[in-house]
Amino acid sequence: MRRRRLVGLLWRWHRRLGVVAAVFALLLAVTGIVLNHSSELGLDRRFVDWPWLHSAYGDSSADLPAFQLGRHWLSRAANGRVYLDTREVAPCGGKLVGALQSADLLYAACAEELLVITAGGELVESLGGSAGLPLPLTGIGRAGSEVVLQAGDSWWLADLELADFSARAPGGLVISQLSPGRLPESVRNAIPAPDAWLSWERLLLDVHSGRVLGRLGVIWVDLVGVLLACLATSGIGMWWLHRRRSASGRINSTKSFE
Amino acid sequence: MPGLRDRSYRLSARRCCGLAAILWMAASAVHAEDYLGRDDFLKLVFGDGQPVQHTLWLSAEKKAAAKAAVGWAPAALRLRYWQAGTRTAWIIEDIGKEKPITLGVAIAGQHIERVEVLAFRESRGWEIRYPFFTGQFNGLGLAADGYLSGPVDGITGATLSVRAVDRMARLALWLDTQVQG
Numbered sequence: 001m002r003r004r005r006l007v008g009l010l011w012r013w014h015r016r017l018g019v020v021a022a023v024f025a026l027l028l029a030v031t032g033i034v035l036n037h038s039s040e041l042g043l044d045r046r047f048v049d050w051p052w053l054h055s056a057y058g059d060s061s062a063d064l065p066a067f068q069l070g071r072h073w074l075s076r077a078a079n080g081r082v083y084l085d086t087r088e089v090a091p092c093g094g095k096l097v098g099a100l101q102s103a104d105l106l107y108a109a110c111a112e113e114l115l116v117i118t119a120g121g122e123l124v125e126s127l128g129g130s131a132g133l134p135l136p137l138t139g140i141g142r143a144g145s146e147v148v149l150q151a152g153d154s155w156w157l158a159d160l161e162l163a164d165f166s167a168r169a170p171g172g173l174v175i176s177q178l179s180p181g182r183l184p185e186s187v188r189n190a191i192p193a194p195d196a197w198l199s200w201e202r203l204l205l206d207v208h209s210g211r212v213l214g215r216l217g218v219i220w221v222d223l224v225g226v227l228l229a230c231l232a233t234s235g236i237g238m239w240w241l242h243r244r245r246s247a248s249g250r251i252n253s254t255k256s257f258e
Numbered sequence: 259m260p261g262l263r264d265r266s267y268r269l270s271a272r273r274c275c276g277l278a279a280i281l282w283m284a285a286s287a288v289h290a291e292d293y294l295g296r297d298d299f300l301k302l303v304f305g306d307g308q309p310v311q312h313t314l315w316l317s318a319e320k321k322a323a324a325k326a327a328v329g330w331a332p333a334a335l336r337l338r339y340w341q342a343g344t345r346t347a348w349i350i351e352d353i354g355k356e357k358p359i360t361l362g363v364a365i366a367g368q369h370i371e372r373v374e375v376l377a378f379r380e381s382r383g384w385e386i387r388y389p390f391f392t393g394q395f396n397g398l399g400l401a402a403d404g405y406l407s408g409p410v411d412g413i414t415g416a417t418l419s420v421r422a423v424d425r426m427a428r429l430a431l432w433l434d435t436q437v438q439g
Contacts, residue, residue, distance in 0.1 A: 080357075090333060091358060093379065118335070125336045126351060129292035130299075130360050130376035162311060163296075163338060 007241050014234045017227055024224040031208040038201040047196035048203055057198065064191075066183035067099035074099045074108055074117075075183050078194040082108045084121035086190040093128065098140035099178055102147055109140035109149065116160065131163050141177040148175055292377045293387055294362070296349060299374055300340055303347045303364040309340035314437060328404045328428040337433065344438065345371070348430040354380045354419040361423060363430035368438075369399045373427060383419030391420075400431040 038044055048054075066075035076082050076096035082089045084106070094111025101107075105124065108115040112135055116124040129135045139150035147158040148169050155169035169175075206212040210221030294302075300309060314337045316324070321331035332350060340347045345366040351358045357379035364372040373395040375387040385391065391413060399407045406428060412420045 091353070091356075093357075116336075123334050125334050125338075126358070128360060128377055130294065130349070131296050 007238060007245075010234050010238045010241075014231060014238065017231055017234070021224060021227045021231055024221075025228060028208060028221075028224070031204050035201065035204050035208060038204065043200040043204065046200050048198045048200060049196075053203075054198060064183050064188065065096045065180050066187075067096075067178050068181050069099060069101045069106055069178075072106075072119075073181075073183055073187050074106060075187065075191065076108075076110065077191040079192040081192075082110070082115055082117075083187075083191050084117060085187055087121040088191075089117055089121055090115055090123040090126055092126070094136060097138055098150075100140050100142060100147060102142060102145075107140055107147065109137045111136040111138075113137075114140075114149070114158075127163055132165050134165055139177060141175040143169065143173045143175045148173070291379075291384075292360075294374055294376045296362075296376070299349070299362040299376060300347060302374065303362075303372060304340070304342050304345070307342045309342040309345075309347065311338060311340050312437070313338055314433065320436075324429060324432060327432050328400070328425070330425045330429060332429070339433070339437065341437070346434050346437065348433060349376065350426045350430060352422045352426050354378075354383055354422045356380065359386075359419060359422050359426075361426045363395075363427055365430060365434040368431065368434065369397055370395045370427060370431065372396065373423065375423070378419075380419060383413070383416035385413050385416050386419045386423055392423075395423075395427050398427070400428060400435070404428065404432075406431075 034041070034043070064075050064077065066073050068074075072085050074082065074084055074096075076092055080091055080093075082092045082096065089108070092108060092110035092115055093113040096108060096110050098109040099107060100109075104119055106117040106119065108117060112128060114127045114133055114137065116127070118124060127133050134149060134151035134154070134156050137149055137151055141148050141150070141155075143155075143157075147160060149156045149158050149165060155173070155175065156165050157167045157169050158165055159167075203212065210217035210219075213220065303309075316331065316335055316337060324331035330352075332352065334351070338349060345364065347362060347364045349360065349362050351360050353359070358377075359375065359380070360377035362372075362374040362376050363370060373392040375392065378384050378387060391411075394410045395406070397408070398410075401407045406424065410420070410424060
């Protein structure tokens, strides 16, 4: 009686868990089979072009940091070069952290380099760590008529005539900085785009492992794995109980014949 | 067998140190670096002397003249140099393969006195910073054909960096003749 009740309970939960697990088991099976043939299908050479998915992966390379200087846009493209609108200026080490217009000159501050540029987009000079620039730069601003550079939490006065950056900006200085803006599409389309990296193979792999939904997705796939293990265990349990019942039924019927 | 165990422990510790040293060397080799600051370079060139800093503007005509003379002109419009008497020191940047190399060149009497790699940002070719390479430029001048007056041995695997240093050294010699009048 007790064994029959146990079998009934196992059957009920086996069915319920089976329905829940079926959807995910199918998903895992399909993605697994496709992944096994990703090279033949060319999935490792074809790339996903969905900006929202790139953003979900935390890839901000499509959001090129850009600063508007008057009517012009200063940006650093994916090839590591600074552009004034669509005109290539020069390579610039590190991320573009700020820009400034002072008199007739423009300044592009990258993490490892400061570029001085004419209003027409010609490079006047590039200054790096060997010129005494405080690194890594984290910002550039103006305090009155002075150009000031930020490295970490400190601000430094920039004497660009002598290329001297050794004086700290005094406390209480009012510093104005430009905020980054969104590069117009016309400029973005004319400068080198970031390299494609999100292949269909990578996406399928992340769907298969649950990583496409971040840490929660991985935990969810782990739970589905546990669920499938439970189904296998309950299935084996039911088969074993059913086999024992059939065997004892056969013995009883043999005995009754005797 | 405590002795053997101790020995193997010492060996593995030694191996770890060796591995760490190799990894450190590899990391320092591929990492972009500023080897020498501007002020340190000027101290090497001028000692305790006080050089005067000048800027040289490279107009389109001057760039064209540099290209005609030595086959190359930098993209920048402004170059800084330091002078004390007839000795000049130049800091020039050029791209080796993909990233800029910053070179310091000291010139006295129209001959190179010292070449130093101030910063190197490429992943390969960093061997050009060593004195066995930079020392070859000492005493060389600019020949009439725009090349250096003597040979410079290259480094396998660093061809583009070697070429860039050669270009910058020739340009520095040409610029020196321009500012010395």
